[in-house]
Amino acid sequence: MSKILIIYSSVHGQTRKIAEHIGKRLIENGNQVVTCCIEQAPLLGEFDKIIIGASIRHGKHNSEVYNFIATHLEALESKSSGFFSVSLVARKNGRNTPGSNPYMQAFLSKTQWRPNLLKVFAGNLDYQGYNWLDRNIIRLIMWITKGPTAVNTKVEYTDWLGVDVFVKELERL
Known part of the structure; x- marks a missing residue:
């Protein structure tokens, strides 16, 4: 099984809750998982897969997410990776996929990182x-x-x- 790092940026706690749920399921399936907020992220080199989750506040992902990705771009690109975005907009059909969600599209236009897997989740x-x-x-x-x-x-x-x-x-x- 894999050693997986799940990093999240959460304002009101729903992204953290989703990240912890993902971590729990991955552990149940035999993986080693570390889940932490973006400010406490360990060194990325020891992990096989890296997942980042970020919430939307006032129409934007936290700038700390972009800074983290820019700082660790080489490590992120060398690993299997995923990104999920959490917003209330994603509660609506037609806004709940990576291709149709405006915040995911904005994210992709602002970063060079291209995760292997993208997902959009509705928030709380x-x-x-x-x-x-x-x-x-x-x-x-x-x-x-x-x-x-x-x-x-x-x-x-x-x-x-x-x-x-x-x-x-x-x-x-």
């Missing part, structure tokens, strides 16, 4: 878990995109079966 909507600014920005975006805007809304849009399919695809790399 929890207005009460956001600060005042984020709550109102996200409510405006949801209003524009015809999503729920009630301040007590709490919905997990993540397709966990789709995450498990991603795990199987990772193992085939």
